[in-house]
Amino acid sequence: MTERSSTWVTTPPSARPWPLGVADDAARIDIIGLTKRFLTPKGEPFTAIQDVTLAVEPGQFCAIVGPTGCGKSTTLAQVSGLDKPSSGSVQVGGHIVDGITNGVSYMFQADALFPWKSVLQNVLVGPVLLGTPKKQAESLAKDWLRRVGLSGFEDRYPHQLSGGMRKRVALAAALINNPRILLMDEPFGALDVQTNAIMQTELLGLREELRPSVLFITHDLDEAVALSDRVVIMTSGPGTVKDIFDIDLPRPRGDVPTLRHEQRFIELQTQIWESLRDEVPRAYERTAGVAA
Amino acid sequence: MSAMVQQGTGMTSVDTARAELMPVQPESELQASARRARTRSIIWVWVGRAAVAVFVIGGWQLFTQLKWVDSFFYGQPTKIWDSLVTLFTEGTAFGSIWDQLWVTVQEALLGFLFGSIAGVIAGILLGSNRYLSNVFSPYIKILNSIPRIVLGSIFIVAFGLGIFPKILLAGVLVFFAVFFNAFQGVREVDQNLVANVRVLGASPFQVARHVTIPSAMTWIIASLHTAFGFAIIGALVAEVLGAQKGIGLIISQSQGRFDPNTVFACMAIMAVFTLGAEYLITLLERSVLKWRPPVRSEAQSI
Numbered sequence: 001m002t003e004r005s006s007t008w009v010t011t012p013p014s015a016r017p018w019p020l021g022v023a024d025d026a027a028r029i030d031i032i033g034l035t036k037r038f039l040t041p042k043g044e045p046f047t048a049i050q051d052v053t054l055a056v057e058p059g060q061f062c063a064i065v066g067p068t069g070c071g072k073s074t075t076l077a078q079v080s081g082l083d084k085p086s087s088g089s090v091q092v093g094g095h096i097v098d099g100i101t102n103g104v105s106y107m108f109q110a111d112a113l114f115p116w117k118s119v120l121q122n123v124l125v126g127p128v129l130l131g132t133p134k135k136q137a138e139s140l141a142k143d144w145l146r147r148v149g150l151s152g153f154e155d156r157y158p159h160q161l162s163g164g165m166r167k168r169v170a171l172a173a174a175l176i177n178n179p180r181i182l183l184m185d186e187p188f189g190a191l192d193v194q195t196n197a198i199m200q201t202e203l204l205g206l207r208e209e210l211r212p213s214v215l216f217i218t219h220d221l222d223e224a225v226a227l228s229d230r231v232v233i234m235t236s237g238p239g240t241v242k243d244i245f246d247i248d249l250p251r252p253r254g255d256v257p258t259l260r261h262e263q264r265f266i267e268l269q270t271q272i273w274e275s276l277r278d279e280v281p282r283a284y285e286r287t288a289g290v291a292a
Numbered sequence: 293m294s295a296m297v298q299q300g301t302g303m304t305s306v307d308t309a310r311a312e313l314m315p316v317q318p319e320s321e322l323q324a325s326a327r328r329a330r331t332r333s334i335i336w337v338w339v340g341r342a343a344v345a346v347f348v349i350g351g352w353q354l355f356t357q358l359k360w361v362d363s364f365f366y367g368q369p370t371k372i373w374d375s376l377v378t379l380f381t382e383g384t385a386f387g388s389i390w391d392q393l394w395v396t397v398q399e400a401l402l403g404f405l406f407g408s409i410a411g412v413i414a415g416i417l418l419g420s421n422r423y424l425s426n427v428f429s430p431y432i433k434i435l436n437s438i439p440r441i442v443l444g445s446i447f448i449v450a451f452g453l454g455i456f457p458k459i460l461l462a463g464v465l466v467f468f469a470v471f472f473n474a475f476q477g478v479r480e481v482d483q484n485l486v487a488n489v490r491v492l493g494a495s496p497f498q499v500a501r502h503v504t505i506p507s508a509m510t511w512i513i514a515s516l517h518t519a520f521g522f523a524i525i526g527a528l529v530a531e532v533l534g535a536q537k538g539i540g541l542i543i544s545q546s547q548g549r550f551d552p553n554t555v556f557a558c559m560a561i562m563a564v565f566t567l568g569a570e571y572l573i574t575l576l577e578r579s580v581l582k583w584r585p586p587v588r589s590e591a592q593s594i
């Protein structure tokens with residue numbers, strides 16, 4: 001908490017705490033022996049993730065895949081500082097996370113736009129909370145809406161947008177603060193294939209510009225391979241890291257749909273699928289067992 | 293965008309063929325016919341309303357005229373009208389009717405104002421702080437279970453016949469109506485949104501300003517409609533219990549004189565005032581909640 005006040009509140013928001021497009025050591029994420037237990041409604045402890053160890057280099061794009069309920073969202077919540085680990089720790093830029101991590105943007109699994117704010121105001125929230133003057137924040141927000149292709153929609157309310165447009169607003173709202181660390185929880189999960197491909201290409205381009213470290217949760221292996229430098233496979237019961245794959249596809253990668261047909265892409269995708277294959281039915285049986 | 297432009301200018305052969313078969317209504321005509329349909333439905337609503345009024349008031353007049361019911365006990369519309377005229381031309385035993393109305397309106401409005409402000413603040417505080425709500429909830433339940441008319445007597449004994457005890461009773465009635473809604477509204481806040489602003493570095497105060505209050509607003513505004521009715525009830529009941537001025541005093545005096553017509557006349561006066569206030573609350577609701585999707589798609593689609 002003291003660390004955040006020294007970097008965020010005292011520096012004027014106009015002077016960005018870190019330069020654009022350069023990943024420095026402060027963007028490093030180290031997850032060390034992270035364990036999280038929840039109390040079930042019956043009062044019994046339930047271990048969601050156990051001993052997860054994982055490092056994300058500054059500026060790296062790291063995807064997490066794993067069967068449903070294996071603790072991916074839980075891991076992200078610990079990194080953001082919204083939740084406290086039961087044991088182990090998360091370090092960002094060498095500092096242990098305690099309270100909200102500074103310089104983080106989080107795109108949630110569920111829609112998290114403010115229904116009572118217009119599109120512009122939704123994107124504006126980030127800078128306004130940092131104390132940016134209204135005028136400056138507004139022009140910044142307009143610029144971001146243009147970048148995600150939503151110029152002319154500033155005055156609409158979220159319920160007047162399509163699902164894909166809402167995700168683009170959320171993306172603009174997440175990137176406007178130039179985050180050091182971008183946490184994305186299945187951001188494009190609910191979109192149709194075409195929109196999904198557009199969003200992925202868009203994300204790749206924007207990421208090249210800002211170079212945040214990214215933790216990206218997805219169910220879609222193609223998406224994981226196409227976007228990331230590293231894919232982490234998690235297994236359930238309780239959630240642990242099973243495998244880590246480094247994706248050596250050259251960057252910039254350009255168009256995601258074309259990438260899918262490249263030889264190396266298919267190789268990597270197959271390897272990851274092999275690793276994941278046994279886990280999916282196991283995880284399913286486990287949750288089915290709980291329900292029965 | 294480009295797709296829309298294409299649709300507007302170039303037509304495929306299938307489209308042209310269809311256009312020849314079925315004359316397409318131009319946009320302006322569609323709009324005009326939608327407007328006509330809306331005007332027509334509004335007219336019918338007002339015709340229905342007038343019919344209900346004629347039926348009820350006319351029936352009442354008829355029954356009392358034919359002596360099927362005794363107008364001495366139940367009043368009669370024409371006599372109520374006479375009383376209204378008398379009230380406004382000759383005034384009352386305690387001064388002009390405008391004086392009395394102003395006193396009651398003042399009590400109701402001040403009670404409404406203080407009651408709803410206190411209700412909103414208490415609701416948001418207790419709704420967002422589990423410790424406070426656990427500590428206070430039994431007391432609030434106890435207070436809420438006290439019959440309000442008893443409270444009215446207590447206030448009048450304690451604070452005399454002035455306007456303060458009336459404001460207090462109206463305020464208490466309003467408070468509970470607003471409090472429970474504000475409390476529930478805060479409890480229903482989408483935790484995703486709270487997490488969203490917390491990650492962006494919001495202080496607890498900013499969380500309240502950006503998430504909790506706007507999201508509870510739907511609930512709070514909904515409660516203001518009923519709360520305003522309670523404010524009037526509070527002011528009138530307290531005046532009936534004991535007052536030196538006010539519509540409630542006229543009502544209790546007329547009751548003593550077996551004059552139901554004046555009582556009904558007072559009710560009519562308060563009804564007009566309440567309708568006006570209700571209209572203002574609806575305007576407020578529209579402007580504060582303009583972000584809400586329309587309940588039915590009538591508004592935007594034709």
Ligand SMILES: Nc1ncnc2c1ncn2[C@@H]1O[C@H](COP(=O)(O)OP(=O)(O)OP(=O)(O)O)[C@@H](O)[C@H]1O
Nearest residue numbers: 038039040046048067068069070071072073074075
């Ligand atoms: N607040 C909580 N209380 C109790 N158990 C919880 C809580 N949050 C999560 N869990 C449990 O922890 C496990 C991991 O949940 P998590 O949301 O991290 O899964 P996930 O990997 O994100 O799944 P999905 O891919 O379906 O989103 C689940 O079994 C879930 O039931």
Ligand SMILES: [Mg+2]
Nearest residue numbers: 072073109185
């Ligand atoms: Mg999840």
